[in-house]
Amino acid sequence: MVKKTLSFAILAILALGCLDEPDCFQLNNDLVGILFRKLETGTADTVEIAQLRSVDPALLFATDTAISRVHLPLNYFGNEITYVFQDSEGEHFLHLTYLSQVQFVSDECGQRFVVTNLRVQDHSFDSVRLISNVPTKNASGIQIEIYR
Amino acid sequence: MKGRTRVMLIVLTSCLLAGVIPGVAQKADSVKSDTIKNKYLPTGIRIGYDLIGQGKSIFQDNFSGWEVQGDVDFNRYFFVLEVGNWGRNLSSDSSHYTNSGSYWRVGADVNFLTKDKDRNMFFLGLRYGRSVFSETLDVMKHDRNWGLLSDTFQHSDVTASWVELTTGLKVKIWKTVWLGYTARFKFALSDHESPEMIAYDVPGFGLTDKETTWGFNYYILMRFPVRKQPPVPDFKKR
Numbered sequence: 001m002v003k004k005t006l007s008f009a010i011l012a013i014l015a016l017g018c019l020d021e022p023d024c025f026q027l028n029n030d031l032v033g034i035l036f037r038k039l040e041t042g043t044a045d046t047v048e049i050a051q052l053r054s055v056d057p058a059l060l061f062a063t064d065t066a067i068s069r070v071h072l073p074l075n076y077f078g079n080e081i082t083y084v085f086q087d088s089e090g091e092h093f094l095h096l097t098y099l100s101q102v103q104f105v106s107d108e109c110g111q112r113f114v115v116t117n118l119r120v121q122d123h124s125f126d127s128v129r130l131i132s133n134v135p136t137k138n139a140s141g142i143q144i145e146i147y148r
Numbered sequence: 149m150k151g152r153t154r155v156m157l158i159v160l161t162s163c164l165l166a167g168v169i170p171g172v173a174q175k176a177d178s179v180k181s182d183t184i185k186n187k188y189l190p191t192g193i194r195i196g197y198d199l200i201g202q203g204k205s206i207f208q209d210n211f212s213g214w215e216v217q218g219d220v221d222f223n224r225y226f227f228v229l230e231v232g233n234w235g236r237n238l239s240s241d242s243s244h245y246t247n248s249g250s251y252w253r254v255g256a257d258v259n260f261l262t263k264d265k266d267r268n269m270f271f272l273g274l275r276y277g278r279s280v281f282s283e284t285l286d287v288m289k290h291d292r293n294w295g296l297l298s299d300t301f302q303h304s305d306v307t308a309s310w311v312e313l314t315t316g317l318k319v320k321i322w323k324t325v326w327l328g329y330t331a332r333f334k335f336a337l338s339d340h341e342s343p344e345m346i347a348y349d350v351p352g353f354g355l356t357d358k359e360t361t362w363g364f365n366y367y368i369l370m371r372f373p374v375r376k377q378p379p380v381p382d383f384k385k386r
Contacts, residue, residue: 057294073293102301103346104285105357107210110240111287114346 027105027112030076032096032135033142035069039126044068045148051086055093071139076100076113080121094146095122098135118143190220191377194318194326196367201232210237213351217330217367219257226257228273234351242289249281251352253312266320267377269328275312277334279352280305285345303345310353311336312363324371332363 036045045068052062057075075081080097099117104110118133127147135143198215205212213234219226235248257273282305288298311334318328340347340356347356354361 059293075294077294077297077299099343101341101344101346102285102287104238104240104243104245104283104348107238107240110242110289111245111285 027109027137028076029115029135029137030074030113031071031137031139032074032118032144033069033071033139034094034144034146035142036067037145037147039147042147047085047148048087049085050088051084053084053086055082055084069142071136074098074100074115074135076115092124092148093122094120094125094128094144096144097121120144187223187378189375190222191375192221192371192373194219194369194371196326196328196369198232198365198367200364200366201234211235212237215365217365217369224259224262226259226269226271226273228255228257228275229253230275232352236349242287244286245283245348247281247283247347247349247351249279249306249351251277251279251281251350253277253352255312255314257314268320269316269318271314271316271318273314275314275332276309277312277352278307278309279350280307281347281351282306283345283347283349285348301345303342303347306340306342306347307338308340308347308350308353309338310334310350318367318369320371324373326369326371327367328369329364329366332365333360334363335360 036047037043038045046066047068048066049062050064051060052065052067052070052072053060054072054075061072062070072083074096077100079100080095082093082095085092085094097117097119098115101114101116102111103114105112115135116133118130118135120128120130123146125146125148129145129147130143131145132141132143196217196219198217201213201215205214211234213232215230215232215234217228217230219228230253231251233248233250236246238245253275255273255275257269257271259269259271261268261270283303285301285303286299287301288296290296313333313335314330316328316330318326320326334353337350337353337356337359340350349355354363
């Protein structure tokens with residue numbers, strides 16, 4: 001009886017050592033990559049941007065710069081955002097909607113926001129193409145192509 | 149996950165090598181057990197309490213839970229019902245997470261020590277588990293783009309189900325007192341998301357960061373006989 005009890009006690013100690021140690025995830029995937037293309041040829045386009053900002057919440061991302069691609073942050077506490085691109089010809093807007101879900105990760109990592117179902121709800125460009133509906137965690141990959 | 153799996157394998161192998169399983173190498177039985185009358189009638193009910201859950205509740209500030217297990221024998225087959233409850237309370241620099249919920253598992257074990265004098269068990273089994281739980285996540289975070297963000301996310305009355313493969317031992321210690329453990333490979337967790345939140349921890353299943361996970365319970369059990377057990381065929385004294 002003592003031998004059996006000891007065997008089980010050792011097993012219990014071993015088992016307790018391997019319980020519930022979480023791994024850290026990479027966190028939010030809240031960046032949307034936007035690439036500009038020429039409508040006529042489909043080749044990459046460089047745009048002189050006077051101002052690039054978001055509306056509600058209002059945030060200024062860039063002024064007086066030339067870009068062919070840009071990665072913009074999504075407000076993961078909401079489910080939509082509008083970006084305004086101002087150039088010499090005027091203003092264009094791009095209204096995006098998405099699903100943002102929060103998940104606790106660990107006491108070390110905190111929480112993460114998982115953004116999916118990205119959609120182009122409305123825009124004022126000539127043409128907009130959604131490449132992928134899942135934003136990225138870092139500034140790589142393109143989700144949206146804007147033709148102008 | 150790999151580390152956890154490795155430790156679990158070491159535990160199982162240690163048991164086997166330590167000779168905790170009596171009679172593994174029993175010879176083929178010369179008496180056909182089919183000749184025993186009413187051999188599929190239950191002979192007793194065994195009720196167990198999980199000591200690991202109790203230990204975690206005592207020694208971990210962020211966990212509270214319990215689990216009981218009951219089984220009924222039908223010859224070498226055991227109907228098993230497990231009921232439990234657990235909750236966690238975790239904090240990080242930017243968030244505070246709580247969850248709480250109840251669960252049950254139902255299934256069967258097959259005993260492979262059919263000739264053991266004490267009816268000790270080495271078993272393999274299958275379970276279907278179901279959990280109903282709620283979780284809350286308070287987030288207060290300073291984002292480099294959006295500034296201070298603060299919100300409370302709630303995930304109420306969520307149901308989740310899963311499947312488990314089980315193995316383990318149950319050993320008679322003294323009269324009606326038994327000790328036993330169950331190792332669980334858990335998989336096929338059902339959808340557990342709401343439009344706002346993805347579950348972090350499902351009571352009864354565990355963390356949802358991987359599609360499969362392991363579990364381990366260590367029970368102290370009491371067996372209540374309801375009729376005399378049929379004789380063990382061809383038992384040889386050790």
